[in-house]
Amino acid sequence: MELVNSLQHYRDQVSADQVNLPLVRFGLERLVLLLAPFAPHIAEELWHELGKETSVHLENWPVYDEKALEQAEVTVVLQVNGKVRERLNVPKDLPQEELKPIVLAEHKIQKLLEGKEIVKFIVVPNKLVNIVVK
Secondary structure, eight states, rough: OHHHHHHHHHHHSSGGGGOOOOHHHHHHHHHHHHHHHTSHHHHHHHHHTTTSSSGGSSSSOOOOOOHHHHHEEEEEEETTTTEEEEEEEETTTTOOHHHHHHHHOOOHHHHHTTTTOOEEEEEEEEEEEEEEEO
């Protein structure tokens, strides 16, 4: 479904004269390969519609590149007293010393901390920041 959604998003975002046909073809071929075990007959028909002469079931299963899955940024959930108040995109593996001023600079967090004392600043790396106040 993610691949279908990505292909549809690409179709909606790119004008007809700027379409990267080899990219779209590659995506469609991978989609049919992934569909084959679940809907073998329609996958076979779609495979031949893509101009392939062999059976889709004789093709190798697609492989993925682990490096392509790595993200430079992560979304960190900001909590005040255990309640989610904000989400923030920050560089992956950002040290706590650098993360703390960024979190405290957030406008919504500043408003919630006005006149209160920070008791604890809890960080779960790449996932969560919880500020305990009283």
